[in-house]
Amino acid sequence: MTPLTRLDDAVQPSAPPAWPSTGDPVVCLRGAAARVGGRTLWRDVDLSVAAGEFVAVLGPNGVGKSTLVKTILGLQPAAAGEVRVLGGRPGRANHRIGYLPQRRGFDATLRIRGVDVVRLGLDGDRWGIPLPGSARFARRRRAAEARVAEVIDLVGATGYAHRPIGQLSGGEQQRLLIAQALVRRPALLLLDEPLDSLDLPNQGAVAALLGHVAHAEGVSVMIVAHDVNPLLAYLDGVVYLAHGAAVTGTPDEVINGPALSRLYGSPVEVLCTSDGRLVVVGAPEPPAVHADRHADRPSGARDGSR
Amino acid sequence: MTALLGPPFLQHALLAGTAIAAAAGLVGYFLVLRAQVFTGDALSHVAFTGALAALAFGLDARVGLFAATIGIAVLMGALGRRGRADDVVIGSVFAWILGMGVFFLTLYTTTRSTANGAAGVTVLFGSIFGLSGAQAGVAAAVAVAVCLGMLLIARPLLFASVDEAVAAARGVPVRLLGYGFLVLVGACTAEATQAVGALLVLGLLAAPAGTAQRLTHRPFLALALSAGLAVAEMWAGLGLSYAIPHTPPSFAILAAAALVYAAVLVAGAVRDRRGRSRQHAVT
Numbered sequence: 048m049t050p051l052t053r054l055d056d057a058v059q060p061s062a063p064p065a066w067p068s069t070g071d072p073v074v075c076l077r078g079a080a081a082r083v084g085g086r087t088l089w090r091d092v093d094l095s096v097a098a099g100e101f102v103a104v105l106g107p108n109g110v111g112k113s114t115l116v117k118t119i120l121g122l123q124p125a126a127a128g129e130v131r132v133l134g135g136r137p138g139r140a141n142h143r144i145g146y147l148p149q150r151r152g153f154d155a156t157l158r159i160r161g162v163d164v165v166r167l168g169l170d171g172d173r174w175g176i177p178l179p180g181s182a183r184f185a186r187r188r189r190a191a192e193a194r195v196a197e198v199i200d201l202v203g204a205t206g207y208a209h210r211p212i213g214q215l216s217g218g219e220q221q222r223l224l225i226a227q228a229l230v231r232r233p234a235l236l237l238l239d240e241p242l243d244s245l246d247l248p249n250q251g252a253v254a255a256l257l258g259h260v261a262h263a264e265g266v267s268v269m270i271v272a273h274d275v276n277p278l279l280a281y282l283d284g285v286v287y288l289a290h291g292a293a294v295t296g297t298p299d300e301v302i303n304g305p306a307l308s309r310l311y312g313s314p315v316e317v318l319c320t321s322d323g324r325l326v327v328v329g330a331p332e333p334p335a336v337h338a339d340r341h342a343d344r345p346s347g348a349r350d351g352s353r
Numbered sequence: 354m355t356a357l358l359g360p361p362f363l364q365h366a367l368l369a370g371t372a373i374a375a376a377a378g379l380v381g382y383f384l385v386l387r388a389q390v391f392t393g394d395a396l397s398h399v400a401f402t403g404a405l406a407a408l409a410f411g412l413d414a415r416v417g418l419f420a421a422t423i424g425i426a427v428l429m430g431a432l433g434r435r436g437r438a439d440d441v442v443i444g445s446v447f448a449w450i451l452g453m454g455v456f457f458l459t460l461y462t463t464t465r466s467t468a469n470g471a472a473g474v475t476v477l478f479g480s481i482f483g484l485s486g487a488q489a490g491v492a493a494a495v496a497v498a499v500c501l502g503m504l505l506i507a508r509p510l511l512f513a514s515v516d517e518a519v520a521a522a523r524g525v526p527v528r529l530l531g532y533g534f535l536v537l538v539g540a541c542t543a544e545a546t547q548a549v550g551a552l553l554v555l556g557l558l559a560a561p562a563g564t565a566q567r568l569t570h571r572p573f574l575a576l577a578l579s580a581g582l583a584v585a586e587m588w589a590g591l592g593l594s595y596a597i598p599h600t601p602p603s604f605a606i607l608a609a610a611a612l613v614y615a616a617v618l619v620a621g622a623v624r625d626r627r628g629r630s631r632q633h634a635v636t
Contacts, residue, residue: 120522141522148518154388157515160570164515171512172523176504176573211570227519 071134072097073235073267074119078128081114088114090127092293094286096269098234101261103278104271105302106288112271113149115288116237119269120146133234145228145266149239152220157213161204161223164212165195168227195230201264202226202256218249222256229260236260238270242277250277257281275302276324302327363595365489366481366602370587372496373541373548374557378583379503380541381562382576383534387514391443392429392535393558396542398447399425401551402454403543404476409461414476415491418543425450426539430532479550479603481591492547499541500580506533511572548587549603560610561586564617586610 072095080090088111096102104112117123118130121138133140145168169191170177178184199208202222207215212223221241228236238257242250258281261268272278275285275298285301287294287310294301294310301307302325307315316328358364384390403421404414432442458473469475475483484492512520513527521527545554565579590606597605 122522141524144522146519146522148522150518153515157386158566158570158575159386159515159572163570163572167508167512167515168519168523170508171516171520172509172525174505174509176507176576209570227516 072131073100073133074269075131076118076125076128079118079125079130080127081111081118081123082126083111083114083123087126087291089288089291089293092128092286092288092295094293094295096235096267096284098267099261099265100283101258101268101278101281102270102284102286103275103282103298104269104286104288105273105275110288112288113239115286116146116239116269116271119235119237120144140234142231143234145231145233145236147224147228147236147238147241149243149271152217152244153213153215155213158211159213161208161210161212161215161219162195162199165199165208165223165227165230166191168230169195195226198226198230199223201229201260216249218245218253221245221249221253225253225256225260229264229266233266236266236268238268240271240273242270242272242274247277250274254278254281279323279325359595361486362482362484363591365484365486366591367588369484369489369492369496370481370548370591370606371584372493372500373544374561374583374587375580376496376499376503376541377545377554377557378561378565378580379500379507379576380538381558381560381583382565382579383503383510383514384538384558385562385566386511386572389538390555390559391440392426393538393542394555395429395443395447396422396426396539397546397551397554398451398454400542400546400554401476402450402457404546404551405454405457405461405472408472409457409465411465414472415543415547418546419540422543422546423536423539426535426542427532430535475550476546477550477552478601479546479548479553481548481602482594484547488547492544495540496544499537499544502533502537506530506537507573507576510534549606553603553607556607556610557583557587560607560614564610564614567617567621582613583610586613 074094074096076092076094078090079092079094081088092115104115106112114123118125119132119137120141121132121136125137130137132138133143177188196205199205202225204219204222204226207219208223212220215223225236225238225241228238236257241257242253245253254277257268257270257278260266261281261283270278275282279298282298285294285296285298287301287307289307289310290312292310294306296306302317304314304316307317307327314329318326318328320326358367381390381393384393399421400418403417403419405417406421407414407417429443461472509520509525510530512523513525513530517527541558542554545557549557561583562579564582565575568578569575586609587606589609590604591602593609594600594602594605
């Protein structure tokens, strides 16, 4: 994570950004901008994520967090600047990216086992059907089944992976979807609000799991989140999007009064509760950290993804 | 050997029926999975109108069947969001199309000197015992092609049905698959209309697939089971209809399908009740 604070348009950082010295960053944005429907969501965003780093993308509704994810996936072209993902143009290396889109969860009547959903992440894009029998395919099939079992064990879903996924709880479904995203051993994992709709214990457990995936498995993890608190203990870096710009840095560097006040251009305070939770107070738009995304959605403001 | 299978009309029915049932089982599994069963129902209305329009204009009924079902299936994909048309649109448009069918029926029976007065009944309720050898051969060939098409797209279609956004990010052509599937649904509906009739197509598409999904949670096993059940129910229906006088084949086939589905439902409910004594909801 490169500590780099973008202030106002008038105050351009004069020194070139200090990119990580070791190797190519997994994700690298320089002066990037995103435009959706004629409206510039953000610009001059600089960001660098190295291998094995866990980075959260924060910010209020409609600021373009999901659009940032789509830009990295190559689904949304950058309007300006340079975006490089896994050493190439975005979209070129998507087979090495695990992606978890924003979702509501599976329909309760979906009668397909969790393990099958994970398996689709491995070979679901291949034509035809898996053929039974045939010794030539047997070894490959066993290898695929072993990989699926391994990744399900990694996310701690072995106990319920063989039940229909529609009957599982939100947290259980989310673990299986993370397993699906991880099954091809991606170098980068992109998750769009995976903690949404989970209860607090599950938010903590999934955050711990993602921290483990980043730090023990060496996968770069970028997560779009509404509430940074469940993630705080595991994060290496934060991208805070607001007012068409971004502040990037470690959580301490970004989520503090002065940094967010500069970003918003008006006084913002960050309070720390007795149990270590952060609350952003005084942001012109609804409080972005620790807020319910539906109760206070401003009229007209829409999430960049829709 | 062929004598064992009975008279030629029964052999033709078995040939066409087997292939059509297998196709309906494969297509039906994905219709149920994608909650698009209503699409199959709507297309059966189109099938009725298409067949009678072709007859009214002096063409082979099958030309109208395939042109109408495949054409409207693609149109539904284009109009509907992500290939899934709105319920109200389906309801009102397809009632109107069925009305057109009645119009063409009247046109056909009153203007064509060679008109078959029972054409309406035949299209609505099927005439699988009335197939000639050539008709049965064509029907079987088309149904086999539908089966092969379904098997080719089965895995990416499953991915796209379960997890559209992830499948799209993985490079699965989600929209194209949706269209391709609708074309296969259209062709399958046209086929099944010849066997069990436009009104009863839905049973052949939905019942075996629903049964299979209740019997197993493994998707590809369920897909095979759906096709296998449909074929077995087709055979049972044809056999019953042949053995018992005054039993129309469409009735016997769909009675078999409905009976198996009901049996699986009851068995599942009993098992659930035994498994969890405190359970309230029996699905």
